[in-house]
Amino acid sequence: MTEQALRPHAEDAFAEELKALAAADDRPRPPRWNLSPWAVAKYLLGGTLPDGTVITPKYTGPRRVVEVAVSTLATDRALLLLGVPGTAKTWVSEHLAAAVSGDSTLLVQGTAGTPEEAIRYGWNYAQLLAEGPSRKALVPGPVMRAMADGRLARVEELTRIPADVQDTLITVLSEKTLPIPELGEEVMAVRGFNLIATANDRDRGVNELSSALRRRFNTVVLPLPATVEEEVSIVTRRVAQIGRGIDLPPVPEGADEIRRVVTVFRELREGVTADGRTRVKSPSGTLSTAEAISVVTGGLALAAHFGDGVLRPADIAAGMLGAVVRDPAADRLVWREYLESVVREREGWQDFYRACREVTSA
Template sequence: MTEVLRPHAEDQYAEELAILAKEDDRPRPPGWRLSPWAVTRYILGDGDAITPKYIGPRRIVEVAVATLATDRALLLLGLPGTAKTWLSEHLAAAISGDSTLLVQGTAGTAEEAVRYGWNYARLLAEGPSRAALTPSPVMRAMERGALARIEELTRMPSDVQDALITVLSEKTLPIPELNEEVQARRGFNVIATANDRDRGVNELSSALRRRFNTVVLPVPATLEEEVDIVTRRVAQLGRSLALPQTVTATEEIRRVVTVFRELRSGVTEDGRTKVKSPSGTMSTAEAISVLTNGVAMSAHFGDAVLRPSDVAAGIVGAVVQDPVSDRVVWREYLETVVRERKGWEDFYRACRDAG
């Protein structure tokens, strides 16, 4: 696994999962590798051997885990960058030991991605048979009694979304061509993620939405919480990308996170000044990306100390998605807010030069 750029959660955290499995003496739902209590401990960490994978309200994680122990599917709903995909991957890793049964929703996703397809060479040569059938990740999850993950459910066409209704309500996938069906084994369920505010969204039908228990993932509640999340993820990404060691200044991370939070919310952290928001989402994930790029800049082209000049271009690129309207928003924020802050002089100059 040392050559893999991004190991799957069950591989990257195999030691932690093994520790939890060894210590876990609580009741486990059928087909689960860990009890709901141990899954929650894996997700939130314990301050000791288990590192936190998600930083947020404990109750949200408990509701998500409890949902998966019932016959209801789980829909993780939230703005981009609220760790929907990250949480779904780790839930699947802890519960099923396999986070790879994944359907990526796009405008071009076909029904075969949810149900099944065919090996057309064998189909033409032999006719319809189980050997000629190509199972989808959802079908494989049903056969194994595992969790299937569906990313960006609302980006999929409505008729493809509705192919899930029978799977979720009857726990059965009919194969009329063979006069057969696949019945889900104990442990099967579905985790879907969706973003209702993004472009290209296809609303879920009421019939499908009723099959899900929806959990809304919020943006980090406080500046300190978001700084903690960003600091942890930047460090993890730096290790996985084998970036040269740098001195990551906490103050620089705090500045970037502050900018993102203020532009996202439309008001400064002290609540005194209203600011315009750009067209982008200004998510935590984008802040992590900006800072990871800054660490790479500092390591390869700087003095291995994260400075304003290393992150300025990344911030401008994240904010100015629309070259006309967003540039006006950024310049106004830079001149009316950043310029006036004590201790932000270098940051202001770097951002102004980068813009």
């Protein structure tokens, strides 16, 4: 069934790479790690093994960021991946868990409604009512299972979880135990257990971490891509991976449009054109790399199903409008001003200008 999954887990999608790395890895491995820290970093950053196996890069960014993240997981401190939306926090978290534990599914998805039971444990209420509290009636959560098995647990969007629920993690991270007062027992973490959390402070609905909880984490900030080329590479690679799963046209057919999307996003994010000559207003949205991937993927779907399979400006114009204009009043003015003052005057961008102007005026 794995090959039919719309989005296989990282440990399934890259099983051959992980197997090749394990075979070539002769360095010391922490308890219950499938790979050494060196091999985990190699898996994320990419490279070629001595036998010729090519490891595709999962993260494009500073090597030191990955090295610090991996080395943190080899200690008794938890890892907090912090960054603005779209900096690949979830992607890195998943691949770290896949490489270290061979299992990225021990996941708590943080939302404003995440209950304490999602982090600790729940109950099979039919069995609870019939027999009373017992180990058989207890339903362990992902964190409890990771503690018992010595694996990595993941908590996504930690700052979206209510503050009192967040603090459930304090005992887990400081004492490495999870009390079960109903049974008068506790689950003690075995060697190999650790936790990766992701968070950002740019979205609405963010709950600040308490100082007590923040002290339990080593925080690694994932930066936005440093250059246009780096961001184009990330978008191209991810769109290709997504496209293969849903039979979209090959990415090289749309290389020019990908560069345009990335250029526009970076200029609007930074408030200045790439040549540094013109200041532009920034819209209210984040215009992240993840959103650029979404715009290009949507454009490729239009090109595949309603065009000739080649990505053109008309295919991405509506996606661009949706990404940039989040506040219909203020952002539309920002977008129109950018189109008229920057895009309209840019050589070779006339088709892009006309397509964006058409959907903006509609």
